[in-house]
Amino acid sequence: MRKIVKENYQEMCSDICQEIIMTIKTKPDALICIAGGTTPLGVMEQLVLELKSKQIDYSNVKFISLDEWVGISKETPGSCLETLDTNLFSKLHLKDEQVIFFDGKAKDLNNECLKMNKELAMFGPIDIIILGIGMNGHIGFNEPGVDVNLDAHIVDLDDTTKQVMGKYFKEQIQLEKGISLGFRQIKAARKIIVMANGEHKKTIVNKVLTSTPDVKIPATILKDVDNCTLIIDKQANGE
Ligand code: GLP
Numbered sequence: 001m002r003k004i005v006k007e008n009y010q011e012m013c014s015d016i017c018q019e020i021i022m023t024i025k026t027k028p029d030a031l032i033c034i035a036g037g038t039t040p041l042g043v044m045e046q047l048v049l050e051l052k053s054k055q056i057d058y059s060n061v062k063f064i065s066l067d068e069w070v071g072i073s074k075e076t077p078g079s080c081l082e083t084l085d086t087n088l089f090s091k092l093h094l095k096d097e098q099v100i101f102f103d104g105k106a107k108d109l110n111n112e113c114l115k116m117n118k119e120l121a122m123f124g125p126i127d128i129i130i131l132g133i134g135m136n137g138h139i140g141f142n143e144p145g146v147d148v149n150l151d152a153h154i155v156d157l158d159d160t161t162k163q164v165m166g167k168y169f170k171e172q173i174q175l176e177k178g179i180s181l182g183f184r185q186i187k188a189a190r191k192i193i194v195m196a197n198g199e200h201k202k203t204i205v206n207k208v209l210t211s212t213p214d215v216k217i218p219a220t221i222l223k224d225v226d227n228c229t230l231i232i233d234k235q236a237n238g239e
Contacts, residue, residue, distance in 0.1 A: 013042035036080025141178030
């Protein structure tokens with residue numbers, strides 16, 4: 001894992017946006033994965049502007065889901081799908097077949113995992129994946145203690161995740177489980193970018209940087225991965 005510190009959030013997002021654009025230019029049918037959550041919102045904003053203003057052909061690109069809260073889907077503001085749809089997919093007017101997403105409301109969640117594994121076997125590996133870091137070091141919903149050999153799987157949300165989840169939703173909802181791509185699929189991506197910004201991420205970023213790879217802090221699992229870059233702003237750097 002390489003570490004890059006940028007002056008501010010805008011610069012981080014701009015660099016990451018350019019990486020995605022480069023991926024699409026090199027491979028017009030690229031498979032792209034962008035985490036839900038707050039961190040990548042600036043990347044989505046810049047990506048929409050760049051793809052449109054530079055008239056880049058993204059008609060064959062596919063976007064694949066990283067994770068979702070179990071029990072909710074697109075109709076719930078703050079779900080991963082709603083976040084990506086509002087900020088990226090709908091703005092790009094993507095065709096249905098360009099979006100492969102977990103349905104957090106699926107009756108058969110195991111089947112939902114199998115479906116995702118099949119999609120990845122067919123269209124994968126992911127060409128570029130943009131990840132955030134949870135306050136407990138989680139990646140997607142790969143929570144502390146995760147089995148790193150898993151593909152898509154259902155997880156019990158960690159206590160920290162349950163505490164933090166309120167920030168995503170207008171209404172108070174209590175969710176217990178998540179559905180997520182596994183580390184096997186994440187690590188197989190051709191390019192991995194982990195991003196973190198802001199003072200509130202400084203402690204966890206520091207823990208990731210100073211710990212040896214251990215599932216107790218899931219993001220550390222990516223430290224051994226060559227094609228992985230951690231991009232942070234000055235506020236999230238050092239402690
Ligand atoms: C969330 C999501 C992840 C996200 C991470 C960080 O719970 N499951 O996909 O990357 O935690 O979220 P944020 O960017 O909002 O800090």
